[in-house]
Amino acid sequence: MSDAELVLRSTRVITPEGTRAASVAVADGTITAVLPYDAPVPARARLEDLGDDVLLPGLVDTHVHVNDPGRTEWEGFWTATRAAAAGGITTLVDMPLNSLPPTTTVDHLRVKKQVAAGKAHVDVGFWGGALPDNLGDLRPLHEAGVFGFKAFLSPSGVDEFPHLDQEQLARTLAEIAAFDGLLIVHAEDPNHLDAAPRHGGPRYADFLASRPRGAEDTAVAHLVDQARRQGARVHVLHLSSSDALPLIARARADGVRLTVETCPHYLTLTAEEVPDGASEFKCCPPIREAANQDLLWQALADGTIDCVVTDHSPSTPDLKTDDFATAWGGISGLQLSLAAVWTEARRRGHGLEDVVRWMSTRTAELVGLGARKGAIAPGHDADFAVMAPDETFTVDPAALQHRNRVTAYAGRTLHGVVKSTWLRGERVVADGEFTEPKGHLLTRPH
Secondary structure (H helix, E strand, C coil): CCCCCEEEEEEEEEECCEEEEEEEEEECCEEEEEEECCCCCCCCCEEEECCCCEEEECEEEEEECCCCCCCCCCCCHHHHHHHHHHCCEEEEEECCCCCCCCCCCHHHHHHHHHHHCCCCCCEEEECEECCCCCHHHHHHHHHCCCCCEEEECCCCCCCCCCCCCHHHHHHHHHHHHHCCCEEEEECCCHHHHHHCCCCCCCCHHHHHHHCCHHHHHHHHHHHHHHHHHHCCEEEECCCCCHHHHHHHHHHHHCCCCEEEEECHHHHHCCHHHCCCCCHHHCCCCCCCCHHHHHHHHHHHHHCCCCEECCCECCCCHHHCCCCCCCCCCCECCHHHHHHHHHHHHHHCCCCHHHHHHHHHHHHHHHCCCCCCCCCCCCCCECCEEEEEEEEEEECCHHHCCCCCCCCCCCCCEEEEEEEEEEECCEEEEECCEECCCCCCECCCCC
């Protein structure tokens, strides 16, 4: 600890070994030691005494649509990363679509990085995209440092990012498996979607019927079969159907290289409570019933689902019409994800250690950053969130940092107030006051 420049002390520090009173020493942006609470502080080190507020590793959100460049009226690196920092997120990985151009070639990745440079309040990495016609771009993107490749098995909602059919999926997986990359998949089957009832209008029940569980279940089954045959690494994005869980559990038990995520809105919101016309609740796959939600929580607890990420996918308010058939499908959640999940987790008997595992440790591991992110341990980046877990706040859209303050959480009272967020040992936000951007643009570790 003698070389420490900063010491953060709290009666509740969440470490890989559990929660304990500790002093965390930081030098050159890195955690150098986790010591007893009353360890002496070196003369040249600054002490930050956090009292009883909890010190937890900064969250790692691996599913964020920043939409920059091209659709910056929807979001943007400046606003998205401020919202992330305000919510205790210190690393995010940007999805390849909804920006123009999409991140589907090395040149497009270069454009994205040029736009993000100097605007990131937290660390930012990038996913590449897998399209029917960019097979030859996948290895160059991998070598350029993307963390993996996003594909859709049904229409994405934007014309510039078409989905893969089963033959194209097989070719894509074979290419990615050849360099041991990761394919992350929006798993809904287009045939099931085409056969589902279609009704325009404001009734949420009609929208829910148009995105049946069977569409997810079938697509996951096809993905598992392809991954098993090719020995490929695959990740199921934003799982909402609990009916797919037995298949996922069997596949993992059989050794299929499969990971799975779900999202705060599936864990905290239910179909029964969505008002008609309230398309701020619309996302694909959809928010399902309370009984389905109970099974998602059970799967998180037993490890069938690995992690929780936001799938932050905002738009301008005019696209959130009261017609569920045509309204933009996406939920804004970056700033509120930690509090939303913690509020429901504590109600169900889970601890903050569980939330950290789902939203920081496992997400860091998913993208190969587990040696630097996702834990308060020596050698890790000094990325922290400081939270008062028992304090509450009522969600006021006007207080959000998102560019467009449309939120499904408006008016909800949530537990867990983020007091400050730290990136590599520097406080980037405290009590709503931000520093200049200090985030780095990350590449996949080799």
